[in-house]
Amino acid sequence: MRVNKLGIQRLIFILVMVIIVSCVPIKKLTYFNDIDELNEPRVNPREQKLIMPFDKLYIKVLSIDEKTNQLFNSSDNMSLSSATGIIGNRVDESGNINYPFIGKIKVGGLKTAEASLKIQEALNQYVSNAAVDIKFIDNNVTIIGDVQRQGLYSFTQDKLNIYEALALGGGISQYGDRKNVILIRQEGDKIMHHKLDLSDSKIAGKDYYYIQANDVIVVEPLKSSSWFNFNNTTFTTFLTSLTTLLTIITLYLTIKKGL
Numbered sequence: 001m002r003v004n005k006l007g008i009q010r011l012i013f014i015l016v017m018v019i020i021v022s023c024v025p026i027k028k029l030t031y032f033n034d035i036d037e038l039n040e041p042r043v044n045p046r047e048q049k050l051i052m053p054f055d056k057l058y059i060k061v062l063s064i065d066e067k068t069n070q071l072f073n074s075s076d077n078m079s080l081s082s083a084t085g086i087i088g089n090r091v092d093e094s095g096n097i098n099y100p101f102i103g104k105i106k107v108g109g110l111k112t113a114e115a116s117l118k119i120q121e122a123l124n125q126y127v128s129n130a131a132v133d134i135k136f137i138d139n140n141v142t143i144i145g146d147v148q149r150q151g152l153y154s155f156t157q158d159k160l161n162i163y164e165a166l167a168l169g170g171g172i173s174q175y176g177d178r179k180n181v182i183l184i185r186q187e188g189d190k191i192m193h194h195k196l197d198l199s200d201s202k203i204a205g206k207d208y209y210y211i212q213a214n215d216v217i218v219v220e221p222l223k224s225s226s227w228f229n230f231n232n233t234t235f236t237t238f239l240t241s242l243t244t245l246l247t248i249i250t251l252y253l254t255i256k257k258g259l
Helices: 002-022 066-072 112-123 162-168 201-205 233-258
Strands: 056-062 087-090 096-099 103-106 131-137 139-145 151-155 176-187 190-196 215-221
Touching (some): 056 096, 087 096, 103 112, 139 162
Parallel strands (some): 139 215
Antiparallel strands (some): 056 087, 056 131, 096 103, 139 151, 176 190, 176 215
């Protein structure tokens, strides 16, 4: 009887240890662990995005003349956005767009307001009293790793911060490491990898707080999740089997003792 009781005690000890090890400290699951230490707000100027090669632009000519609107807002030389359904102009690798009647216009490196003025000045030789409206479309960010929904997501904002981007994918999962988020970004002809700590409020003042088009965000898993993950079917099956085994042994010993 002592041997059986010792076996049960060992099984119970193993079960308790498994549960303890699999638990993740709350500090690893929360953002801004240093929020109580903040004395003043972080400064991060929200600068307007510059037009870059391969960006897609929505360009609309506004005129009181309906024929002018139809002429310059036609779908020729434009392509349809798969995400928004908006027709736009693709910026080529040299930073140019091919605009009807005008031809190539250099817009790379300009803000949307500057590009609007440049196109408007070029249009003056054809029409008068026309305004040009430009917006970004088809900005994409790829979110993979320990998030709720991995995928390629589109956004229309000039600036999207890292938390807003992760929200597109449903946020970081229970076992995603908020201190080990990798941002992959092409800077010129180089692919750069930046490690971000989303539990540190100082990130609001960093250069990589705002997402750029075509960024890739990778959320690495917590080390503990590689061993014990409650979302893992194998581990759940193991716990169920262990609990069932303990119940059977306990029932057996109870019946034997009664006899």
